[in-house]
Amino acid sequence: MNIKRITFTICLLAGAFLSAPLISSAQHAQAVKATQFTPGTIWADNNGVHINAHGGGLLFDKGKYYWFGEHKIAGGAGNRAMVGVHCYSSKDLYNWKDEGIALPISPDSTNDIAKGCILERPKVVYNKKTKKYVMWFHLELRGQGYKAARTGLATSDKVAGPYTFIKSYRPNAGFMPFYPEGTPDADKVDCANPKNKSEGFFCRDLPGGQMARDMNVFLDDDGKAYHIFSAEENFTVDIAELNDDYTAHTGKFSRVYAGHQTEAPAIFKRNGIYYLIGSGTTGWDPNPARWFTAKSIYGPWTYRGNPCKGAGAEITFGGQSTYVLPIAGKKDAFIFMADKWTPKDAIDGRYLWLPITFKGDDIEINWAEKWDLNVFKK
Ligand code: GAL
Numbered sequence: 001m002n003i004k005r006i007t008f009t010i011c012l013l014a015g016a017f018l019s020a021p022l023i024s025s026a027q028h029a030q031a032v033k034a035t036q037f038t039p040g041t042i043w044a045d046n047n048g049v050h051i052n053a054h055g056g057g058l059l060f061d062k063g064k065y066y067w068f069g070e071h072k073i074a075g076g077a078g079n080r081a082m083v084g085v086h087c088y089s090s091k092d093l094y095n096w097k098d099e100g101i102a103l104p105i106s107p108d109s110t111n112d113i114a115k116g117c118i119l120e121r122p123k124v125v126y127n128k129k130t131k132k133y134v135m136w137f138h139l140e141l142r143g144q145g146y147k148a149a150r151t152g153l154a155t156s157d158k159v160a161g162p163y164t165f166i167k168s169y170r171p172n173a174g175f176m177p178f179y180p181e182g183t184p185d186a187d188k189v190d191c192a193n194p195k196n197k198s199e200g201f202f203c204r205d206l207p208g209g210q211m212a213r214d215m216n217v218f219l220d221d222d223g224k225a226y227h228i229f230s231a232e233e234n235f236t237v238d239i240a241e242l243n244d245d246y247t248a249h250t251g252k253f254s255r256v257y258a259g260h261q262t263e264a265p266a267i268f269k270r271n272g273i274y275y276l277i278g279s280g281t282t283g284w285d286p287n288p289a290r291w292f293t294a295k296s297i298y299g300p301w302t303y304r305g306n307p308c309k310g311a312g313a314e315i316t317f318g319g320q321s322t323y324v325l326p327i328a329g330k331k332d333a334f335i336f337m338a339d340k341w342t343p344k345d346a347i348d349g350r351y352l353w354l355p356i357t358f359k360g361d362d363i364e365i366n367w368a369e370k371w372d373l374n375v376f377k378k
Contacts, residue, residue, distance in 0.1 A: 033094075033095055034095050035094060035372060036094065036372040037093075037353050037371055039350075039351065039353055040318070040340055040350045040352055041350070042350075043351055045088060045096045045097065046096065046098060047098055051088060051351065052072060052086050052347065053068060053071070054072055055070045055121040055339055056323060057124065057216065059125065059126065062159075064091055065089065065091070065093055066089050066099070066159055068085055068086070068102060070085065070120055070121070072346035072347045073347055074347045074348075075345055078345070079118070081113070081117050085102045085103040086098075087099040087101070089160065093335075100160070102135070102160055102161030103137075103154050103161060103162070103165065104162070112139065112152065113168070115142075116142045117141055118140035118146070119138070119140075119152065120213075121137060121138050121214060121264075122135055122136070123135065123216055123217040127246045128223070129245065130245050130247075131157070132155045132247075133155065133161075133163070134225075134246040135155065136152065136217050136227060137151070137154075138229070149212055150169055150170055150212060151169065151171055151212040151215065151229065153247060166247070170211060171212055171229075171238075171240055171249040172251055173206070173209035173210075174206065174207065174251075175206075175252075175253070176206075177254055180254060180299050182300045183254075183299070189203065191206060196259055198232045198258045202231070202236070205231075211231050211234075212227075212229040212231060213234060214229065214263040214265060215227060215230070216265055216267055216323065217246075218267040218268075218297075220269065220297060226267075226297060227239075227240045227242055227249065228265045228267055230262060230264075230265065230281075234263055234281050235259055236257065236258040236262075237256040237257060237278065239254050239256060239299070240253035256292065256299055257301060257303060262278040262279070262281070263278060263320070264278050264279040264320045265278045266336075270334070270358070271361065273293055273295065274294045274297055274301075276293075277291045277324060278290050278292075279316065279321055284341040284343040286315040286316050286317075286318050286319060286320055286340075287315065288314050289306055289316045290304075290305065290306060291304045291306075291307040292304055293361070304362070307363050307364060308364075308366075309365065310366055312367055316352075317354070318352065319339055319350075320339055322337050324356070325337060327373065327376065332376065333373070333376035334355075334356040336354050336355070336356050336365050337353050338351075338354075354368060
């Protein structure tokens with residue numbers, strides 16, 4: 001090949017390269033069908049865009065999983081709700097299709113879910129009786145920081161929405177806790193004489209309803225649904241019964257691990273045992289997770305320590321719990337889902353999904369760089 005020819009060939013190659021569309025790593029990732037989970041990396045949706053569904057929850061509906069989560073924007077402003085609740089769907093849990101915004105925030109600044117409010121940890125359940133999809137979320141009114149501590153409700157006839165905002169409030173106003181059999185007398189509240197800080201907050205909030213921040217919704221096998229939330233300035237987790245339509249609290253609830261400050265509660269059930277996984281309260285920074293078990297949903301719940309094992313266990317591998325997914329049709333298959341928050345650039349938050357390992361009735365969560373659903377076969 002003479003010099004002229006070599007130059008010509010180089011030019012041709014360079015031309016071809018330059019005219020080719022630049023493929024970002026995210027686009028590349030989605031072009032190849034995903035066959036495994038890679039916790040903490042960019043998870044591209046069907047458009048090659050990092051999935052934007054933080055603090056999320058999943059619903060299995062007619063053969064598909066739907067993932068609902070907080071849509072975050074770039075920068076620190078992304079810690080407030082500027083867009084709404086984003087929804088994605090998947091048949092295999094690895095590859096996700098963007099279904100758009102399921103619940104948009106309101107452009108009306110007087111609305112409870114006005115742009116700039118804080119709308120966190122949305123969870124959706126389907127109500128067979130009303131045939132409605134019911135979404136609950138943690139709501140902080142615009143401009144009030146984390147003071148309002150309300151729960152919000154939206155419903156839809158279609159799984160991916162659009163959802164209609166119904167109301168927001170503090171639950172169980174005027175109701176004293178329910179004490180399951182076995183509750184020690186020392187754990188019962190007397191508002192004439194609150195024994196500690198958490199009982200003080202409980203009694204303070206009794207007339208107007210309990211604070212409701214980090215949360216989940218749990219659907220039991222008997223069709224009953226429960227709202228689980230950090231209450232009493234996060235000192236206690238409340239497990240509260242929802243009515244048959246799943247659209248209101250009934251006033252029956254118990255207090256779990258009062259006085260210890262638990263956030264990010266996620267709940268599941270296996271072999272008749274209820275499991276609760278939560279975190280400590282260090283804002284966006286990770287801390288050790290904690291788990292509890294109980295024979296009845298209302299408790300008494302037993303504290304079991306940190307379910308995470310190995311390097312990174314003391315900071316939940318950099319994440320904070322958001323949901324535990326029972327895999328449809330598989331026995332003993334549960335995914336622990338956590339968020340790795342990036343508050344300085346909220347949109348860049350990552351998803352840490354890890355399998356839960358059972359040792360008898362005990363659980364363990366171990367870090368895995370990559371894994372797939374075959375781990376549940378073993
Ligand atoms: C976390 C909580 C998040 C968010 C954050 C705000 O502890 O789990 O959902 O509320 O605090 O600092």
